[in-house]
Amino acid sequence: MSESVKGIGATAEAIAAAVRSGNASAEEITRAFLAHADKTAGMLGTYLHRMSEEALRAARAVDAKRASGAPLGALAGVPVAIKDNICIRGVPTTCGSTILEGYRPPYDAHVIERLRAADAVLVGKTNCDEFAMGSSTENSAYHPTKNPWDLARVPGGSSGGSAAAVAAREAPIAYGSDTGGSVRQPAAFCGVYGLKPTYGAVSRYGLVAFASSLDQIGPFARTARDTALAYNAVAGPDARDMTSRAEARPIDLAALEGGMKGLTIGIPRDLLEGEGLAPEIRACFDSAAAAFASHGARLIDVSLPSAKHAIATYYLIAPAEASSNLARYDGVRYGLRAGDGDLRAMYERTRGQGFGREVRRRILLGTYALSAGYYDAYYLRAQKVRTLVRGDFLKALSGADALLLPVTPTTAFGLGEKVEDPLAMYLNDIYSIPASLAGVPALSFPAGFGAAGLPIGLQLVGHPFAEETLLRIARAYETWCDAATKAPPIATEVSA
């Protein structure tokens, strides 16, 4: 057996091939990842709940399945971490919130059913901002997660635990959810791939709802090909989510090797000229664009004139939907109950104590935006601006295969740096939110490193259901830039 397959640096693709062919057992691979995470997870605060016993049982079942001669799935024996807002039957699911403390869902999410069918090994529930509301994972009611590249910095959010788990080699694949950037931004901060699929590509059955017109489940991985495997494992229609679509077809991994020739990349000049884009990220962007051109792509300038209003639009639409979705947490059927007065006092106290400050703020903002007298001025107007933002993207994409954007204005910021200023935190989402409003697929890929040795991610935005094109471009980039292959010290030193 080759060391590269046994080690924690192995790709999901290599692990699955080795397990399928019998060159490695799922159990020994799982043990290696669990032993590594035993050392790193506590330092990083990656998980809210580890599933080590279940993982070993699942791995042994995969090995037994192979021994029986049955064919194995695409993620055979691959350790996978799951954001804590995705339901796994019988396993604590808190969404990083006190209000769901102790909750164990009586069912699996659609993506969990699909991962089990693919013979993946689930290793734990990752930390996140409460109900996926945040950009730093500091809004978790339990503990923050730290950036594997610098433990004094945030991993991004809201899916910070999943991004940190993949970057620190605790699992080759993890899943998160992306409502306004919650997969792409932590992927950029942690130096891994993060894909927000097209709205409708992945069923949200069993994903705890935040803003239903925006929520989408997406994978983290360390290679473009692993990202495609992880996408294929969960994409496609499901009768339990009426927004899911059969148009979400599996990515052909061979097509990812197609290179840049014949592709046109749109550069949204107006969005780049905005304030706040760090020079080192701009330099990385320019050098990536030049590299695409030198490898055969055609670059064109495009315009996204309404994108500058995307944050304002998002922070009306998302809280409005959240205020409605989070009405279900009332202390009656599961989780926390507080107060012993009448029913109304019980609701108010349970929700006041169970929700953290960011969630309370967004519920209030959303309730306000939907309330009588303000609905037309706020919510309805935001939905109209959303139409303009989407129109911008479809127009820009009419002459391009993909658009190249930054993911974040800066590299990872410090723990505690923005947590006291919610608006400053929101303004970081300027490059990720527009594609969410437009419903189009967007990929954050590792593109380089900044002066402090922190990862820089860039973003490719594509046509609806054209995830394959985005990963083809990222795969090409991977062949001439080694940004994706570098490991943070914690991944190599701790288990050396």
Place this chain on the structure above:
Amino acid sequence: MPIDAGTVEKIAALARLELQPAEEERMVRELQAILAYVEQLQAVDVGGIEPTSQVTEGKPPALRPDEERPCDVRDEALAQAPDRDGDYFRVPQVV
């Protein structure tokens, strides 16, 4: 559109959310800052523009047949209840 302590109390009541008196002032300040920022949308020309409530392309999945199917999670679901009375969720007295 200004938001003050009275408005925050009103929307907190609508949202069934108890706020501590100590945090109310801060919440007012933070909501004011956010609402001042989103005010920019008032200047966008949205004349004749249809609202987008959801972005979906392609065909929705076929409706499943409307048939009874087993759903044996009653005990698992009830076991989560903060206060259970047999096969019921118990709540504080309503009337």
